[in-house]
Amino acid sequence: MIGSDHASRPPQYLDVPTYGLVGLLSNAATGLGAAFSFMNGVVAGIFAMLAGVALIAALFAGALGLVGRGLKTSAKWARPIAVALLLVLAVIGLLALTVLNGVAWFADGAVLAVLLYGLWVLVWRHEDHEAA
Secondary structure, three states, X not given: OOOOOOXXXXXXXXXXXXXOHHHHHHHXXXXXXXXXXXXXXXXHHHHHHHHHHHHHHHHHHHHHHHXXXXXXXXXXXXXXXXHHHHHHHHHHHHHHHOOOOOHHHHHHHHHHHXXXXXXXXXXXXXXXXXXX
């Protein structure tokens, strides 16, 4: 479905003065078919990129689930990985602030506030809890 059959040749354009309206309609249909074929290739490429993004998002969600379970069981490996993930997300959020404006800027600021709170809980609050 993605690839096209290059072996089949497109029909030749008909001479409009010789064939009249039939030639004009045939030429228009051939041109429309070529345009739809090109759009098919573009949309197939977009769907392939979306499938890649969905795979990355699913793997990221799985990693977050594993880290969350590790934090719940107080596994020693989970806290540094969670801090690293939050730092990466915070850097992405800070980079997004340079591009966004208006309401999106405030929404990104709220996300950054939540990420910084998560870092505070994982790093400094955890040390206070262990001391108590």
